[in-house]
Amino acid sequence: MSGRRLPLLLVVLTALMTLTTVKAEYNVVDYGARPDGAADSAGAFQAAWGAACNDTGSSGSRPVLRVPAGRFLLSRVYFKGPCRSAGVVVAIDRNGTVFAPPTVDSRAWIMFHHADGLALRGGTLDGQGQEYWACKKSGRCTGQGPTTLDISQSKGVSVKQLTLLDSKNVHMAIFDSTGVTVQGVRMVAPANSPNTDGIHAQLSRHVTILNTTFSTGDDCVSLGPGTSDVLIRDIKCGPGHGISIGSMGGQPGEEGVRNVTVERAVLTGTTNGLRIKTWGMPNPGSVTGVSFSQVTMHGVANPILVDQNYCPRSRKVDCPGKSSGVQISDVSYEDIEGTSRTPVAVKFDCSDTNPCSGIRLKNIRLTYRHRRPAQARCRNAAGSVSGEVTPPSCF
Numbered sequence: 001m002s003g004r005r006l007p008l009l010l011v012v013l014t015a016l017m018t019l020t021t022v023k024a025e026y027n028v029v030d031y032g033a034r035p036d037g038a039a040d041s042a043g044a045f046q047a048a049w050g051a052a053c054n055d056t057g058s059s060g061s062r063p064v065l066r067v068p069a070g071r072f073l074l075s076r077v078y079f080k081g082p083c084r085s086a087g088v089v090v091a092i093d094r095n096g097t098v099f100a101p102p103t104v105d106s107r108a109w110i111m112f113h114h115a116d117g118l119a120l121r122g123g124t125l126d127g128q129g130q131e132y133w134a135c136k137k138s139g140r141c142t143g144q145g146p147t148t149l150d151i152s153q154s155k156g157v158s159v160k161q162l163t164l165l166d167s168k169n170v171h172m173a174i175f176d177s178t179g180v181t182v183q184g185v186r187m188v189a190p191a192n193s194p195n196t197d198g199i200h201a202q203l204s205r206h207v208t209i210l211n212t213t214f215s216t217g218d219d220c221v222s223l224g225p226g227t228s229d230v231l232i233r234d235i236k237c238g239p240g241h242g243i244s245i246g247s248m249g250g251q252p253g254e255e256g257v258r259n260v261t262v263e264r265a266v267l268t269g270t271t272n273g274l275r276i277k278t279w280g281m282p283n284p285g286s287v288t289g290v291s292f293s294q295v296t297m298h299g300v301a302n303p304i305l306v307d308q309n310y311c312p313r314s315r316k317v318d319c320p321g322k323s324s325g326v327q328i329s330d331v332s333y334e335d336i337e338g339t340s341r342t343p344v345a346v347k348f349d350c351s352d353t354n355p356c357s358g359i360r361l362k363n364i365r366l367t368y369r370h371r372r373p374a375q376a377r378c379r380n381a382a383g384s385v386s387g388e389v390t391p392p393s394c395f
């Protein structure tokens with residue numbers, strides 16, 4: 001064969017192969033889902049997942065579970081792996097909404113378990129929390145209510161371009177998982193909706209949250225025990241309770257939180273800014289290797305806060321007067337500026353028995369409202385200061 005014909009043949013072969021590749025698509029409508037917002041499509045979604053998860057990926061592309069435009073009512077679904085393919089793509093059309101019934105019957109609404117390689121693209125997940133929040137506030141509902149999106153025991157998960165609305169409880173929970181990336185996501189619920197945190201991660205490693213907007217009724221992001229190697233970048237938070245590490249030390253034998261970076265964040269009108277909180281209880285634990293940088297605060301009530309005496313009376317636990325067993329060390333705050341809604345903009349309230357160590361402040365400019373000087377308060381905290389730091393440090 002001449003050297004000239006070979007490239008042509010390759011082009012033709014490639015084109016043929018592309019044409020004959022079967023796209024492994026599992027459209028929920030083909031499994032009986034109804035985009036009419038009336039019939040419960042949970043059975044159809046479950047069946048489509050079963051088929052996609054069973055696909056070996058022999059067609060050369062990853063199986064796609066497709067949710068087209070429309071409104072799909074979905075009661076609880078449990079998407080369970082391990083799957084035979086390298087990872088299912090769940091693609092919800094930009095004009096596709098999946099919404100929950102107002103009633104509550106489980107701990108989580110949409111659950112992915114052992115879903116290695118999952119890629120979720122959206123679309124909107126609407127938790128329809130309104131009735132349940134009212135019930136919680138009236139004291140008639142005492143449970144936590146379901147998390148909207150629950151990812152557990154999974155590796156290499158990505159969640160992109162999704163909108164999560166009005167969750168009954170936490171919007172997204174990441175539990176016992178490794179390598180979870182959330183990017184270009186929005187989580188929205190009213191400021192007064194109870195317990196509607198944005199993302200809560202626990203016992204998980206390599207969690208990355210990029211370009212994501214949170215306006216909810218509780219923490220924008222909270223990192224619980226056993227979470228490490230976390231990167232949070234380019235996020236907007238508010239209203240809400242801010243970015244939180246903790247609560248730590250609520251249980252004996254907890255794993256610590258380690259290696260957390262938060263950079264380029266804007267917090268607006270939140271009750272806390274960058275918070276580390278531990279129960280005022282002697283359970284041992286640790287928080288170490290945390291870096292907060294390039295953070296702008298607009299009217300945040302407690303912009304920089306370490307609270308080792310967390311003990312809300314409503315929880316009826318035995319802690320007042322006890323000292324936290326959690327050791328907080330190596331925490332840096334750099335290029336943090338903006339306004340505090342309260343006079344104390346910086347507060348390190350650390351443990352008597354485990355003082356905070358290695359706190360670093362660099363280039364901090366926080367004022368009380370617009371121009372009034374703010375204050376810093378310390379208890380059992382030691383660290384270093386560089387650059388311009390206002391309010392002046394209390395180490």
Ligand SMILES: *[C@@H]1O[C@H](CO)[C@@H](O)[C@H](O)[C@H]1NC(C)=O
Pocket residue numbers: 050051054
């Ligand atoms: C998965 O594949 C197995 C074996 O091929 C089959 O028996 C099973 O019914 C399939 N499950 C689903 C949900 O398609």
Ligand SMILES: *[C@@H]1O[C@H](CO)[C@@H](O)[C@H](O)[C@H]1NC(C)=O
Pocket residue numbers: 161162183184185211
């Ligand atoms: C951030 O996310 C939004 C919403 O999904 C998207 O439109 C935008 O392009 C993203 N920006 C970057 C820099 O990734």
Ligand SMILES: *[C@@H]1O[C@H](CO)[C@@H](O)[C@H](O)[C@H]1NC(C)=O
Pocket residue numbers: 206207228229230231259260
């Ligand atoms: C800290 O976490 C980041 C983000 O996951 C990771 O890239 C980095 O390697 C980790 N550093 C150490 C020392 O483990």
